[in-house]
Amino acid sequence: MDKPYVAGVDIGGQTTKIGIVDRRGDIVAQTVITSKYGEDEGEKFMDSVCDTIKSLASNVGMDQIQGVGIGAPNGNYYTGCIAFAPNLPWAHHHSVPVKAYMEKQLGVPVTLTNDANAAAVGEMTYGAARGMKNFIMITLGTGVGSGIIVNGELVYGHDGFAGELGHTCAVRNNGRQCACGKQGCLEAYASAIGVARTAREWLGSDKYEDSVLNDVQEITSKDVYEAAVKGDKLALDVFAFTGKMLGRQFADFVAFSAPEAIVVFGGLARAGEFIFNPIKESMEANLLPIWKGKVAVIPSALKESDAAILGASALAW
Amino acid sequence: MDKPYVAGVDIGGQTTKIGIVDRRGDIVAQTVITSKYGEDEGEKFMDSVCDTIKSLASNVGMDQIQGVGIGAPNGNYYTGCIAFAPNLPWAHHHSVPVKAYMEKQLGVPVTLTNDANAAAVGEMTYGAARGMKNFIMITLGTGVGSGIIVNGELVYGHDGFAGELGHTCAVRNNGRQCACGKQGCLEAYASAIGVARTAREWLGSDKYEDSVLNDVQEITSKDVYEAAVKGDKLALDVFAFTGKMLGRQFADFVAFSAPEAIVVFGGLARAGEFIFNPIKESMEANLLPIWKGKVAVIPSALKESDAAILGASALAW
Numbered sequence: 001m002d003k004p005y006v007a008g009v010d011i012g013g014q015t016t017k018i019g020i021v022d023r024r025g026d027i028v029a030q031t032v033i034t035s036k037y038g039e040d041e042g043e044k045f046m047d048s049v050c051d052t053i054k055s056l057a058s059n060v061g062m063d064q065i066q067g068v069g070i071g072a073p074n075g076n077y078y079t080g081c082i083a084f085a086p087n088l089p090w091a092h093h094h095s096v097p098v099k100a101y102m103e104k105q106l107g108v109p110v111t112l113t114n115d116a117n118a119a120a121v122g123e124m125t126y127g128a129a130r131g132m133k134n135f136i137m138i139t140l141g142t143g144v145g146s147g148i149i150v151n152g153e154l155v156y157g158h159d160g161f162a163g164e165l166g167h168t169c170a171v172r173n174n175g176r177q178c179a180c181g182k183q184g185c186l187e188a189y190a191s192a193i194g195v196a197r198t199a200r201e202w203l204g205s206d207k208y209e210d211s212v213l214n215d216v217q218e219i220t221s222k223d224v225y226e227a228a229v230k231g232d233k234l235a236l237d238v239f240a241f242t243g244k245m246l247g248r249q250f251a252d253f254v255a256f257s258a259p260e261a262i263v264v265f266g267g268l269a270r271a272g273e274f275i276f277n278p279i280k281e282s283m284e285a286n287l288l289p290i291w292k293g294k295v296a297v298i299p300s301a302l303k304e305s306d307a308a309i310l311g312a313s314a315l316a317w
Numbered sequence: 318m319d320k321p322y323v324a325g326v327d328i329g330g331q332t333t334k335i336g337i338v339d340r341r342g343d344i345v346a347q348t349v350i351t352s353k354y355g356e357d358e359g360e361k362f363m364d365s366v367c368d369t370i371k372s373l374a375s376n377v378g379m380d381q382i383q384g385v386g387i388g389a390p391n392g393n394y395y396t397g398c399i400a401f402a403p404n405l406p407w408a409h410h411h412s413v414p415v416k417a418y419m420e421k422q423l424g425v426p427v428t429l430t431n432d433a434n435a436a437a438v439g440e441m442t443y444g445a446a447r448g449m450k451n452f453i454m455i456t457l458g459t460g461v462g463s464g465i466i467v468n469g470e471l472v473y474g475h476d477g478f479a480g481e482l483g484h485t486c487a488v489r490n491n492g493r494q495c496a497c498g499k500q501g502c503l504e505a506y507a508s509a510i511g512v513a514r515t516a517r518e519w520l521g522s523d524k525y526e527d528s529v530l531n532d533v534q535e536i537t538s539k540d541v542y543e544a545a546v547k548g549d550k551l552a553l554d555v556f557a558f559t560g561k562m563l564g565r566q567f568a569d570f571v572a573f574s575a576p577e578a579i580v581v582f583g584g585l586a587r588a589g590e591f592i593f594n595p596i597k598e599s600m601e602a603n604l605l606p607i608w609k610g611k612v613a614v615i616p617s618a619l620k621e622s623d624a625a626i627l628g629a630s631a632l633a634w
Contacts, residue, residue, distance in 0.1 A: 084607075133475070134474050134475040134479075148573070148574075150467055150472050150474070150479075151470070151472075151473075153468070155467050155468075155573075155574055155575075156468075156575070157451050157467070157574050157575025157576065158450070158451040158575050158576055158577040159575055159607075159608075159611070160575075161575050161607055161608075162451075162467075162573065162574050162575035163572075163573070163575075164572040164605055165572060165573065167572050167605050168569040168572050168573070169565065169568070169569055169603065171489070172488070172489060172565070180605055180606070181606060182603065182605065248486065248489070251486070252485040252486055252569070253573070255480075255481040255482060255484050255485050256465065256472075256479065256480070256482065256485070256570070256573050256574075257465075257472055257474050257479050257573075258472075258473070258474025258475050258476055258477070258478050258479035258480075258481075259474065259475055260475040286486065286499065288481055288484050288497055288498075288499065289497070289498060290401075290476075290478055291476075291478075294476070
């Protein structure tokens, strides 16, 4: 018989969030541990994750845990390994068999995928995409990630790495350098770093000499949001530009998988209408007639603080 | 028990090809009828298709036919209807319930989808994509069509219209007007019409004053191919440009569904290395590092004359 709980593990560059979740999406126990282990300390890290799960599960009993879901940068569903993850020293230069190791330690099934895929499954299980069979999740954070659901299933592709929509081309000629090595990627414009960069690039212009952002050292996307709330022209224009870049790219994504909705998650999504209005306008202008007015662009319905654990946990059902 | 034959029906703007196909992909009987019926003659057309199937099947017996697969412009898998098909007067201004009508007439299951999706299933069943679970089919004809296979299944999306990759954006600023109403679509550059247009646009230039295409009235993509075979500089440059437009777009498609291969079908694919070399070069230059050297771009393995019937028939298994 199915057991009533799962564990969700969200591995980030700095910290790893771990929680025990019930079928309704309530987190009954949770904690945070460090992800910072050295190059040869992969097993030490995984032992720490397993010990934490056992400890969190002790109230309900480890025998009530159906399985463990893990979202991680470069987590591969097919191989069950994390590999080539630049922000995780223990999984940067070699491939770490997270699934196999933890299944042996815990005695329950472990499912691994990347963080944006986990977010998509979380949204489908507990969030804004409940009941949807075809949607695309876009995560706007330090980078731009994506998880694609087709016919109720995550798209993994031939090698498990499908859904890198942040690295589709937004600007063909003289596009910005992206961290991936390519130029003009969507991520270089629509990530938190991209937004801050747009603001910094435009600050020199006479048009924006009154901007409150002139007084800010090392502008972040949060500064841009706060300035937009105050009606700052530069900040509003930055969101309009970012939304335009996202929206026209979304139109191409729709031409691919004809989703019912695109769900937007992450820090930038909190900018609300400042970013959603230009996204929608630009997407509509670039859609084929058959899709105009028919594809929703909606914010995630998961509380940001819980979303990572919920997303990861949803993989385990 | 499964029956040994299926019927394949490929509905085109001018003619409709109909064949009886066995499990190995051999066409045991085939013929061509006209698609040209007036605005209110949809039933007349469908009656003609049904009569032709019965007649072709008479040798093996209609009771040996497992089902009928139909590929048609704007054929919708979910609704079983053809609607808004500008090249089919009888299905332009209203929606024609092809599946329901023909199932009633023939007493066997009928599966309808668009022609590029049918081509993808044909390639997976009998052609270059046998054994593949994740690939993308690109059809280069009058337009640019696509069929996307994820995990062994066609991607239909929320509304049945997924896979319109010919209408993703190839050129953002001042792109060519596309027949769909948008600007800069891949189809406006990489269709047969797009190729001919590129050649005509470039003919004025001094650089190409020696081109053999200067002597051709109303250049077609076939003229460009024939000139390329003769080593004509203009024609070769046109294919290099067309291949570049396709290849960089293919890189974005890979970022979506991480296919094992992209299979290219249609008139332009016959241009062989003239088109495949620039496609591959441009795709590789635009791929994320994880995919470089790992995604094949291959020509269809179906004989062009048989492909339409085979593709449609494969839907019926």
